[in-house]
Amino acid sequence: MTTIRVVGSPTAIMGEQGASLLECLMRAGYPISTSCGARAACGLCRVTVLRGAELLSPLLPSEINHLGSVAKIVGMRLACQARLIAEGEVEIDVPEVVDVVARKRDKARKQAIARASSPHTRGPSERTATGPQRKSEPGVMPSEQVEWRPRKLSS
Numbered sequence: 001m002t003t004i005r006v007v008g009s010p011t012a013i014m015g016e017q018g019a020s021l022l023e024c025l026m027r028a029g030y031p032i033s034t035s036c037g038a039r040a041a042c043g044l045c046r047v048t049v050l051r052g053a054e055l056l057s058p059l060l061p062s063e064i065n066h067l068g069s070v071a072k073i074v075g076m077r078l079a080c081q082a083r084l085i086a087e088g089e090v091e092i093d094v095p096e097v098v099d100v101v102a103r104k105r106d107k108a109r110k111q112a113i114a115r116a117s118s119p120h121t122r123g124p125s126e127r128t129a130t131g132p133q134r135k136s137e138p139g140v141m142p143s144e145q146v147e148w149r150p151r152k153l154s155s
């Protein structure tokens, strides 16, 4: 059996060899984000291994796809892919559970606001409704500014 300690949690979780960190955490009722059913597809189950990384299965390419190449350096793992392979004590940091639906809704709302406020993404009718945007010279009213037009040269 391997002892899993989670930063900020007073209780230790016991896990048997071959079990993934995600399985151990879920069996113990510890809240952890997941939406793909432990298929290394969502990347939400990421944890940071602070101690005992040698007691876990090696980092998989599927994990590097989600976590980036620095995963090994900073000790990040996908809890669904990291399996206990030896006895001892592992210490992990588990991020707060993310409400995926709320996060996607928030992201869509922010993108809609950014699109609405950007002059580059407005439609042609909106662009002309407010008139051309010009920088006015200091002390000169925009109505006093002379519009530059090319002159025809007389021969």
Ligand code: FES
Residues within 6 Å of the ligand: 033, 034, 035, 036, 037, 038, 039, 040, 041, 042, 043, 044, 045, 046, 078, 079, 080, 081
């Ligand atoms: S549960 Fe989705 S990547 Fe681990």
